[in-house]
């Protein structure tokens with residue numbers, strides 16, 4: 284699939300978003316759109332503002348300026364749970380699962396926001412509550428098959444290998460029935476085999492489930508292979524947006540990663556947009572309320 288949003292209503296429209304913390308401009312005039320079924324990546328050096336963009340989209344941070352539309356509706360100022368219920372699901376840099384619960388139970392929790400029946404029916408296992416529970420279980424079983432989690436289904440998540448836990452977290456986001464997925468460093472800390480598995484699942488989510496995604500990731504090889512379009516940010520400023528081949532040869536991108544001297548040299552390095560794996564780990568963002 285090629286990138287772009289021509290002729291289709293975007294899922295997300297971000298316009299001139301600026302987010303400041305005391306003395307730090309985390310996002311400076313970000314403008315981008317993400318199309319239906321598009322895999323859109325955001326890359327940039329540590330501290331460039333990538334996670335802050337996720338936090339603005341999902342309602343955790345409220346920017347001082349700009350506009351954010353999700354599925355044609357203004358979402359700035361909405362609470363995170365309201366935006367999630369509208370269909371924006373998210374995975375995190377650091378796995379956020381209930382370690383003592385099984386894979387199935389963690390996935391069932393992903394269905395929670397879809398519960399629409401009252402307390403009475405739910406307490407007495409009646410009517411809509413029961414059929415909804417059955418529908419939720421069926422949806423969770425589909426996800427277990429899709430992500431090849433069957434052999435782990437009844438294990439407490441905390442006992443599973445790291446790569447499988449990341450897959451369960453992805454499964455929990457899918458269980459919400461998302462209309463947009465935000466993936467925050469989906470392969471951070473994974474070995475090669477786990478990374479390849481995750482790459483395959485991400486592509487299947489786009490191509491089979493037709494769910495658009497925004498992915499923040501430091502593994503440059505993965506981003507260049509998977510993304511339809513890439514936005515590069517540096518010090519909060521989006522410096523370019525384009526298909527991987529364009530982004531890779533953009534001198535401003537090379538400069539952002541390596542500094543002025545390398546901008547025209549095209550030298551390959553572990554940490555460049557031309558390289559295979561940046562592989563840096565990130566300081567996570569915490570705090571900040573909308």
Ligand SMILES: Nc1ncnc2c1ncn2[C@@H]1O[C@H](COP(=O)(O)OP(=O)(O)OP(=O)(O)O)[C@@H](O)[C@H]1O
Nearest residue numbers: 304309329330331332333334335565566568570571
């Ligand atoms: N809650 C906060 N309070 C103050 N400053 C913050 C907060 N959240 C983020 N920042 C600052 O905003 C800037 C962008 O941070 P952000 O975490 O969005 O970058 P990032 O590109 O995701 O980095 P990394 O790749 O390391 O995860 C940084 O200078 C960071 O210190």
